Amino acid sequence: MERTSEIISRAEEIISRSGDARRQALLAHAFTDPVARHRLDDLLSEVKAALAESPDGPALLAVVADIVSERRRLYIHDSAERERADSAVTSALKRLRGLGSSAEMSRRAPAELREACGFTRVMISSARGSRWMPDTMRPSDHADPDAAEFARFAKNDNEIPLAHLLPETQMVRHRLPVLVSETSPHAYKPLVQVTKTTSYVAAPIVAKRRVIGFFHADRIGQRGEVSQSDRDSIALFAAGFAVMFEHAVLNELLAQQRARWTAGLRAIIDALDGPAVATPAGTPLDARGDVVVPPHDDPAPGKHGRTLTERERQVVRLMASGATNHAIAGELVLSVETVKSHVKNIMRKLHATSRAGAVATYLQSVPKEVGAT
Template sequence: MARISDLNERVNELARQAAGGGANRPYMQLLGLTIERTSRRLAAVQAGSPDITDLCELLTDVSAVQSTLRKHALAQPSYAPGRIFEALGRVRRKTTPDEVFDIAPAELCAAGGFDRAMISSVRGSMWAPRLLFLSDGQDSGFNRELSDYISDLQIPLASPMLEAEIVRRRLPALVQDAQYEPRTFRPLMAASRTQEYVVAPIVVGGAVIGLLHADAYLSQRPLATADRDSLRTFAEGVGLIYERAVLESRLAEQRERLAETFRAAERILDGPAQAPVHLPGPAIRAAVAIPDVEPAVLLAAEVTEPSVREGLSQLTGREREVLALLASGATNAQVADQLTVAESTVKSHVKHILHKMGAPNRASAIARYVRAENNERRV
């Protein structure tokens, strides 16, 4: 009887927790009625000498409680699009790319029901954990050690690592039995003690710039494909928000530079107006007269170059993509990040571009490319 009484207490506690989690009303009403009936039957059995009939009826009531709890658990989806979109709305309020990255793990845990979430940067062929959010805080020694461990971690994205495949295919994954999965990064699995996790790429402008990992380390609840799908939706939203924040930051910088240019122009124009004007005499004006120059002379002064159009036509699609990024002001490292390739690969592309275009340096190649683009627009 003591074991049955203890079971009844646990059922009541589960019911209180379920009610606090926003359960569906019909299942909660059914659960309340079933628990009340079970309590009455238990009281009746404890009042006198129990017989087989009473115990069977009590067992039936306990089974009904278990069935109701099971229905309640199934009624609560682990993938809640509404919560994911609400979390993305809060992320959207951040104004800089760094702020977007910093808040994403906490919002992911709150929306997806995860206990831990980690956001990482992907640069070329390296994966670097950036921030770990722990729902139970950073106070425990284990959490501090784990945060310290990932702070300086640099992980090569080499085959057959699972994350390397995720970056290549740009698809999420559910990793079960992570401690024995040979494609995981074994040192991180040992340090985090995770058994299961979900991971999804953060894609910006067609390139993977980061990864989101999440698990249920504290609750130990089994992860499902719904968790993977919710993480995928969240990661896609973070990628769009991050890209928008980057564009807004660049636009703000360009506006400031343009405003400074206008201010400088105003200072130049205001200078002569405030200075006294001294006109030269007629003899001096005749001495400094500028002779007319024939247009043909100006054209002859230009350096003869190979056909820009012909040079561009020899470039591959990837080489044209690299040249366009260089023309936008990107460095070799930034081009490598955008295209998710090694910096040495970008240097090789640049070398081939210069050779095919007959350009002595990248500045000349960029100038020819821009001139050709402008000509095409005018046509």
């Protein structure tokens, strides 16, 4: 009877603690602690063994029923949390996709992942070659006493070598998420010390078949530790984020390319639609009647004013070919305002009152053999 009372008392305590932890996990959007399930399994085995030897069958059977019931509640909680977390991750990724900008997606991703999965802190970092660089951490408002210290750590542009046994190295090699405990001999100790984490989950961000960064997350300050289910959640988020991030980067590159093409076409249209510049008398022409453009190393007219700069000579040669300011800007990759400034300086140095006069003065100063054909 004494043995039975002892088992019943311990069972009540373990079941009660499991229930408290389950309710805390519900509030934190967390999965239940695997340790609690292991304790219940061990307790169930002990009660079954005692049941075979003890005459107090009804009392022990009631304990078995309580244990099985609590195990079932843990299972129901984790199943519901899995469904909730998957849905929250999907919603978070949709919000990030709406941002468009890859830089803004990267900045907002840690906070979205933290809120979706109930983590205390989430960090995003980049990986280049054989090094990885912690970048941005998004902590919850109430659970990060070391935020300032980590901020200093990140601002120092720390580049952590991807040593042979680091979990991050394994992620680069195998592209799989990891769960790391404080006791792991392979965790990067300086980062563990500055974040004060006891365990964390991490997943690689894979784009174009290579790892470009990582997500790290923990539950510091919460009652439970991160779990294998947390590892699955962060892996799901990282996979979706990588696809959207790569798509955003490609869209930005295409937009930049389109802008360059548009500027070039606009310059050509402006040149075709703009007023023709009369060719000054005496301007050297080739057999087809086109203006002969002096070679790149032609001398500048020192006798008519201060020496033209190399850029000014490039501008005046294009002026001589009849190009408008927009066309010159497109050819030399300058702004139209910069071209206007160069034209003004050329006219001042050549003592000319018009573009045509500046071109005529410039061409007259070029050695005669330049135009001889």
